[in-house]
Amino acid sequence: MCKIAILFVILFSGCGMFGPPKIGSGKPIKEVFAIEATLNPSSKCSFLMLYRAFSEINKSYYKKVSKKEVFEGGLKGLSKELGTELVLPEFEKDDEYTSDKLWRTIIDARDKSKKSLSQLCYATVQGAVSNLGDRFSIFIPAKNSKDFVRGVLGGSYFGIGAVFQIFVEPEQRVFIRTVHHSSPAERAGLKDYDELIAVEDVVIKKLNIKRANEYSKVVSLIKGKNGKPVYLTVNRKGWKHPRKIKVIRGKVKNKEANCKLLGKIVYCRVFNFGERMMKDFKESFEALSKEHDNKVVIDLRNNLGGLLYQATGLLAYGWFNARFSAAVIKSREQFTMLISEGGEARLRGYKTVILVNHTSASASEIVAGALQDHGKAVLIGTKTFGKGTVQALMPVLGAALNLTVREYWTPLGDIVNKKGITPDIEVLKDIADFINARDPQLGTAIKYLNK
Structure with missing residues (x-):
């Protein structure tokens, strides 16, 4: 049995398949x-x-x-x-x-x-x-x-269930990037691209968010106590004036992946590679209507990574039905090809686009790099983060050591660490797109799939 450790990306060289996270003792x-x-x-x-x-x-x-x-x-x-x-x-x-x-x-x-x-x-x-x-x-x-x-x-936490996008140039503005399904934020009526004007009486534009303590102040105000309200003043495209919205903080159990149809195109958002990601992905994909085209968008934007066995699991479930190389692993002076077992390959034959940006990292880069090198997908967006290292989480008498144990390259040998992966089609997304509630990267992906 292959023994593995929990990693931002998890692996030990020589393992072909990856099961639930364990450490060297073989215990969970x-x-x-x-x-x-x-x-x-x-x-x-x-x-x-x-x-x-x-x-x-x-x-x-x-x-x-x-x-x-x-x-x-x-x-x-x-x-x-x-x-x-x-x-x-x-x-x-x-x-x-x-x-x-x-x-x-x-x-x-x-x-x-x-x-x-x-x-x-x-x-x-x-x-x-x-x-x-x-x-x-x-x-x-x-x-x-x-x-x-x-x-x-991954798992549940108490909060409002929204992820924010912060801009400090040309002016300081904060937008909601993602409202999670069935979250307190969704129940309160908040939507993606809403602009955050104030939290309680703290006005965003009066803060200097470049300072960590002032940014932390905003975060702590939003988090607060379970069951207690927080008042967010937000503006939305089409509104004449900002509105104050009451959000009751509660338990948030984020889906780690979700698939839906955009017309006849399958759109799957992978939020992170936590231990529930493949379960969420399979359930949502298999619940889709069969009346769709063989075209899919996998959105890895703002996905900072997670567990390697979830990343290789997605590759096998989607595109590979036989053993395949997922990455090249470098450990001190040794190089090893990371070979993973194939799976159902449910998306084999689908025209595939992978959306990436500057915060697509780690396990996201393994998926993107493998699909690009194997010619299975076209990457659209901006250059990825460039986190081409693997960390093993090692318990140390109640404390923990999260230590870099491997460096990885793409299957064809391109260096990822500090360099990132360059998309096949570069499309920027800036503050003007948030203000106008538009997504040029997704729009480009749909145009590419439909041509």
Whole structure:
């Protein structure tokens, strides 16, 4: 049985099929987190946590990292927490830079400062991860790890069920990009392309959304408490004046994919590659009327990715009925072709367009790159994000290490990381399109399919 870990994209090289997310022990990720949390119920950082984190970095990070580099990063994090610079010791061999020697440094620092051992330990691990210079490799303390896992897997939350598009140039404006089906926002009458003028008494144009704290203020006002109302002032094309709309916050269980008909063209929006995506995709696709043309739009815009086995599952369900190459995987100095098993290939023979934009990332880029390289689809939109790396989520005694373990290229060997995938037909979508409630990218896709 292939063993896999939860990833923003999930994979271990050599696995042909991908099942529900598990880690190296073969146990489901949720179960492992629950078991390890019992070993450290106080959520305090410990030597064992430090040792486990450092070992994983040395063993699993996709680029070779010396023990000295990990030690140096840990010392930087510790120095930052203490507000004083600690000197890196010089040892003759790399193997002498060990976790226990760093732990002794932490103990000494604790004895000379007012900081707790747990604070200093966490700072050390954070420093080691930060020193990798990889924005996607992060250490998640125990108090945040459950929320992080929930975010990767997908699921329900309390809010209004709307996604916003923010523009800061040429002027600061905020629009509703997506209103989720059966959400509080939909029940209140909000629609895609509505412009957000104010949240309660906070006027959007008076804020500087470039500042993280002011943007967070807007987000926190919208989130609020379950069952409590929030008043949004919105404007819509065709209205003479903005209107104040009352939205009762509630439980939002977003569909991860949804298919519908646009005339006789199948349109499938994939919001993210969470653990329910293929279930939602199949159910909505198979519920469609059979009276449609063999033409399909797969919308991956603003889809930041998720689980790799969901991405390869979509490829197999849609276009491949036999084994196929989904990507080229690079791990340190090794290259492996990611081969996935075929499936039903329900969309084989369909004229296919994939919509992408600058926030189509990770698993979205694997799907887009594979279909483009295999000649199964035409990509329309703008260049994708360029997140061509794979992160494994590793439980560490209640905390978690989200570590980059692989880099991937498209099946034909095009580099994705920091470069993105260029669409076959480039079509921009700017603030004027939101103001006028139009979608030129989707419009171009429909014209292409109908010609």
